[in-house]
Amino acid sequence: MSSDIQTAPEALTFADLGLSPKVLSAVTDAGYTVPTPIQAGAIPHALQGKDILGIAQTGTGKTASFVLPMLTRLEKGRARARMPRTLILEPTRELAAQVEENFVRYGKNHKLNIALLIGGVSFDEQEKKLERGADVLIATPGRLLDHRERGKLLLNGVEILVIDEADRMLDMGFIPDIERICEMIPFTRQTLFFSATMPPEITKLTEQFLHSPVRVEVAKAASTAINITQRLVKSGKKPWDKREVLRNLIKAEEEGLKNAIIFCNRKIEVSELFRSLIKYDFDAGALHGDMDQRARMQMLANFREGKLKLLVASDVAARGLDIPDVSHVFNFDVPIHAEDYVHRIGRTGRAGRSGKSFTIATRSDTKYIDAIERLIGQPIEWHDGDLSTVVESEGEEAPRRGRASQQRGRGRKDEGERKPRGERHAKAPVEKPVQDAQPEVEAPVVVADNDDRSRKETIKSENADRKARGDHAERPRRDDRNDRPRRDDRNARQRNEDNDGTIGFGDDMPAFMKIAVKI
Incomplete structure (x- = not known):
């Protein structure tokens, strides 16, 4: 090369x-x-x-x-x-x-x-x-x-x-x-x-x-035009804090603001910010990659022709779009990739004109700001104080989910520390009169009586005799639930019935095992 x-x-x-x-x-x-x-x-x-x-x-x-x-x-x-x-x-x-x-x-x-x-x-x-x-x-x-x-x-x-x-x-x-x-x-x-x-x-x-x-x-790679005034603007980390900061910036720059592109990092943020600006009576449009191609081209045409004052966009509008007379660029989100900052603010100050760019930054954006300043080789001035003076506030424009959760929380009493799930549903203990302490007695082991044991042995012998005779009549069922063997007895019977040839099939032999075989 x-x-x-x-x-x-x-x-x-x-x-x-x-x-x-x-x-x-x-x-x-x-x-x-x-x-x-x-x-x-x-x-x-x-x-x-x-x-x-x-x-x-x-x-x-x-x-x-x-x-x-x-x-x-x-x-x-x-x-x-x-x-x-x-x-x-x-x-x-x-x-x-x-x-x-x-x-x-x-x-x-x-x-x-x-x-x-x-x-x-x-x-x-x-x-x-x-x-x-x-x-x-x-x-x-x-x-x-x-x-x-x-x-x-x-x-x-x-x-x-x-x-x-x-x-x-x-x-x-x-x-x-x-x-x-x-x-x-x-x-x-x-x-x-x-x-x-x-x-x-x-x-x-x-x-x-x-x-x-x-x-x-013809210019240093990743450099910014000298005719663009660049400023960082502090904000709280909540989205409604940033939206309020942006509205105040637009109003403060209203005298020299002919039109502006507002960049967001994600498409969902483009939609949310667009709706917020419309709610506060700003002349705004939206542009992102999920829009229909005709809608995107029409939105760009309206912005070029001056029918829209503000265009909220993703980085789809950051590269190469020839909109010659954009007076301001607002970075609602600090770009994750430092190179994108150069392309975004390059939408203003074109063909020798002067332009302004404002980047809204939160404390979590510090590393991205450092990367941008390293790339462009110069520090960016703060508009009205750096992030050390940021005061976090709840704001008036909380999202719907937050409002609903706040309304649901108003009717609850302050329960202090959150209790484990089992304790939250447990009933309060009922006080009982104090009695003399009794020694703890181990629970007795339930053992089947002699009549029950003898009945099991009888049934077992009857099954063995019946199989020896080739009689496979169905064993009579128990009608009395008290005759049902307990789990421990049933497991013991399965381990000890070595004489029973139907282990694994219950008390009945499958039909395929009844076929006579010559030995």
């Missing part, structure tokens, strides 16, 4: 990068004239057909750095049915849909067929696009392999492979799928590999997928 790090030259324009006139015209119409550092460093090498390893923090224009050179190279040639010419792999549906929007925007002067293979959409519609021939195939790994296994897709015509957000692919467990896909693509392909961070696992993958790549690194 090449160790040279390409840096962006000063004062370049898109016209200096070698793009075709059609692409330059579309870029100019979109309002861009000066490329970002990652674009200036990657586009010329991509046009020459070299493998690229691009490392840049989120929001620096990585998408255009591979879309623009691909459009220029695709002007020659034509796709065949079920054999796409280029393949772009994305970790999430939203990122894949966003890349498609970029191809539509910058490729308006081209007549290219673009196929989008993502979950939540009918297979039939996607297969029709593949049958027409796709110049650009944008897919998530799972849906791509589904079409491949159905025999509707051939990958031996792919000329350019793009692996975008590689570190996110690693987090989501897609690396084995990507390895399978790479085995289906010709070895002579060009590979463009982009990632915001470079953990050791990703470095190992680049050695496997790339061939003598040009490394384009």
Whole structure:
């Protein structure tokens, strides 16, 4: 692998990068004239057909750095049915849909067929696009392999492979799928590999997928933009404490808050926080992985168009989503993986704008905060005092289960320490008059009387005589319950009846043992 790090030259324009006139015209119409550092460093090498390893923090224009050179190279040639010419792999549906929007925007002067293979959409519609021939195939790994296994897709015509957000692919467990896909693509392909961070696992993958790549690194891996104001906000550990802190933050920042993304670690927390904000009359929407694809895309569209002020989201919205003018990011939960912090706050402060991020932290989040500060190489200031000043409170917004348990507990008396189960149900002892102490007498052992013993022996001898004669008539049953032998006597009889040939079958011999045998 090449160790040279390409840096962006000063004062370049898109016209200096070698793009075709059609692409330059579309870029100019979109309002861009000066490329970002990652674009200036990657586009010329991509046009020459070299493998690229691009490392840049989120929001620096990585998408255009591979879309623009691909459009220029695709002007020659034509796709065949079920054999796409280029393949772009994305970790999430939203990122894949966003890349498609970029191809539509910058490729308006081209007549290219673009196929989008993502979950939540009918297979039939996607297969029709593949049958027409796709110049650009944008897919998530799972849906791509589904079409491949159905025999509707051939990958031996792919000329350019793009692996975008590689570190996110690693987090989501897609690396084995990507390895399978790479085995289906010709070895002579060009590979463009982009990632915001470079953990050791990703470095190992680049050695496997790339061939003598040009490394384009325009910022320190896992660094945060200097135009984002970062603050930590203390909170109690209860969910309703954190929700109250968030509401107060939103109200305090109301003057400069145009819109904001609020990140939660889990999907259930997204739903709970969304309902809480709606309850308190905030203009909010929700976005997480369990939502229907159409609902997710509609929610994103509403947020982009300004119809929603607050978007409560899981990390599905943390990577690469191009929402250019987000003024605030609130981390309702401190991210467990430090890299996710970089991606989350990267949703604000994009394209040179200023932004603010607030991370709500509890005492249990200390180790995650330390990991984040080590990763970004700088401490994060506290907004209004650190965690040592936190006062735990019950709060007004306790969950329903907690309220019910409190109401049930109001009617109970304070019983002090919880008693064992047996003692809780035992009745209080009744006091009896004191009597003279009597010596303890051992309980007598019950022994069968002589008449009972003689009756057993008689029955035993009758059984033996009856079997010797071959008479297998049913033994008369006892009608008197008092004649039933006690457990101890019955066990002793089973051990001592050596003469009885029916041990193990009761008093009756089975029919299969009655067959005469010659000796």
